[in-house]
Amino acid sequence: MTSNKTLSQWVAQVARHTQADKVHWCDGSDAEYRDLVKGMLATGMLAELNRTTHPNCYLHRSDPQDVARVEHLTFICSRSRDDAGPNNHWMDPAAAHAKIDALFAGSMRGRTLYVIPYCMGPIDSPLARCGVEITDSPYVVANMKIMTRMGKAALQRIEKEGKFVKGLHSTGDLNPERRFIMHFPEELSIKSFGSGYGGNALLGKKCHALRIASWQARSEGWLAEHMLIVGIQNPQDEIRYVAAAFPSACGKTNLAMLIPPASHQGWKVWTVGDDICWMHLGEDGRLWAINPEAGYFGVVPGTNPKTNKNAFDMIRHDTIFTNVAVTADNQPWWEGLKDGTPVTDWKGEPYKPGNGKAAHPNSRFTVSAKQNPSYSPHAEDAHGVPISAIIFGGRRAEMTPLVYEARDWTHGVLIGAGAASETTAAATGQVGVVRRDPMAMKPFCGYNFADYWNHWLSFNKRSSKLPKIFHVNWFRQGPDGKFLWPGFGENLRVLRWILDRCDGKAQALSTPIGFLPADGAVDTHDLDVSAETMRTLLTVDREKWQAEIRAMQEYFQGYGPRMPAKLLAELQATQTALAK
Ligand code: OXD
Ligand code: MN
Numbered sequence: 001m002t003s004n005k006t007l008s009q010w011v012a013q014v015a016r017h018t019q020a021d022k023v024h025w026c027d028g029s030d031a032e033y034r035d036l037v038k039g040m041l042a043t044g045m046l047a048e049l050n051r052t053t054h055p056n057c058y059l060h061r062s063d064p065q066d067v068a069r070v071e072h073l074t075f076i077c078s079r080s081r082d083d084a085g086p087n088n089h090w091m092d093p094a095a096a097h098a099k100i101d102a103l104f105a106g107s108m109r110g111r112t113l114y115v116i117p118y119c120m121g122p123i124d125s126p127l128a129r130c131g132v133e134i135t136d137s138p139y140v141v142a143n144m145k146i147m148t149r150m151g152k153a154a155l156q157r158i159e160k161e162g163k164f165v166k167g168l169h170s171t172g173d174l175n176p177e178r179r180f181i182m183h184f185p186e187e188l189s190i191k192s193f194g195s196g197y198g199g200n201a202l203l204g205k206k207c208h209a210l211r212i213a214s215w216q217a218r219s220e221g222w223l224a225e226h227m228l229i230v231g232i233q234n235p236q237d238e239i240r241y242v243a244a245a246f247p248s249a250c251g252k253t254n255l256a257m258l259i260p261p262a263s264h265q266g267w268k269v270w271t272v273g274d275d276i277c278w279m280h281l282g283e284d285g286r287l288w289a290i291n292p293e294a295g296y297f298g299v300v301p302g303t304n305p306k307t308n309k310n311a312f313d314m315i316r317h318d319t320i321f322t323n324v325a326v327t328a329d330n331q332p333w334w335e336g337l338k339d340g341t342p343v344t345d346w347k348g349e350p351y352k353p354g355n356g357k358a359a360h361p362n363s364r365f366t367v368s369a370k371q372n373p374s375y376s377p378h379a380e381d382a383h384g385v386p387i388s389a390i391i392f393g394g395r396r397a398e399m400t401p402l403v404y405e406a407r408d409w410t411h412g413v414l415i416g417a418g419a420a421s422e423t424t425a426a427a428t429g430q431v432g433v434v435r436r437d438p439m440a441m442k443p444f445c446g447y448n449f450a451d452y453w454n455h456w457l458s459f460n461k462r463s464s465k466l467p468k469i470f471h472v473n474w475f476r477q478g479p480d481g482k483f484l485w486p487g488f489g490e491n492l493r494v495l496r497w498i499l500d501r502c503d504g505k506a507q508a509l510s511t512p513i514g515f516l517p518a519d520g521a522v523d524t525h526d527l528d529v530s531a532e533t534m535r536t537l538l539t540v541d542r543e544k545w546q547a548e549i550r551a552m553q554e555y556f557q558g559y560g561p562r563m564p565a566k567l568l569a570e571l572q573a574t575q576t577a578l579a580k
Pocket of ligand 1: 248275
């Protein structure tokens, strides 16, 4: 099936070990996708949704114990424990292989083994990287078809380059006791067992494009980040690109598809990516970004024509829904959808109001990026798009201002490294707890954060044309628990301030934590937010920030001697300024 010996031998060895019934090499064609869907409809793995309102849309209900990423079962298996760092769970590679290989033994008996060659990034891009996922889940194959450039063209590229990331996946018996997501960065390989859920099972996404790619990126001098990429076009038709890192389920997809409010005639937003961004230094010294993915695996709840009309329209056809509820006429339904009434919940049981959510809070849509009305005509550019600003963000009910700007690159790296956010339903565990989530990469950095920050800092020596760095927080709440900032389309006002700062135009005040917009510098015309609320959103509470700096110091101590001295000095400078 392939001229690449490593690949054919690996497939044969896995087929023997897992005792798969059949081997299917995926060609990535639409006909193959249709056959897979047909097969899954027959076994009940998929259910067809209302053909008239949602043509070619299907519902998958995952095992109720398998609905999110499992960070506690995710391991980086580097030879040295210190290379994985305190930010990762670590296992010795030989022990990890032995443990997981025992689970794979015979696990595909009675099943088809699918071989999925895929390319992360535009197929002709020198910045793209290829992989092959072996899986026994047709649901994974269908999702990978939407999320990556999969099939023939990817296999041809692999045969030409001879190098690919190996990903082995089996759903096993979905027993959480026998579930592991293991990464072997030195071998460029991944083994995932016991889960069929997105981030654990679609190995091109978090496992390859972030954990393995971040490791590769460090050794090759680029950055693999948990960031959206968006183009902002002003009324003069100039387009500027920003990359923004937010933890999971904090609105990356919404920001990437933002619809300018009525007050902003002539503005337009173009989506390049909604989740992952690979950035390389161009010959011109700027950072150029590609989106390695070809589709979106987005959080459904909250999507409606007001919050994200582009997403709402885009998921009305040719979409796989996972763990949403359904209405009496078989339409998908989720919390935050203004119309319709759920009759069956995400587990497939009759929905009883007052008995929990109808759709799972981490229910998802899988859809091709090409269905997005704001899909950028430059999303397939082989060299990527130039980034003017990098934005870090988190979900913080208190303290963190709406927006602030780093003094310089090193300070920007500190802002990213010190970022924290309230946890969400995207991973199993408690929701709403503040945890440090540097660069929104806590669950995704494939190596020691201290080395990762050093890698970020090193770009300063390589270019004088790096993007400016900012931090935003859309989630500040008042004493009544209501959000102070309207968010969604209105976030364009903040993006405008950011881009104006990049052009040296907008007014800012220097504060101990960085530059904050001067009074009136964020345009609030036609916006129902009082001047007093704006002041609350844009002040630095020194006492709270002093406590925050102490929390960062404590966190950084956990990285011991590998911690970059430059970041500690920058933190010290902030602390001194706050004490004045
Ligand atoms: C995702 C996540 O699925 O971050 O994008 O969990
Ligand atoms: Mn994500």
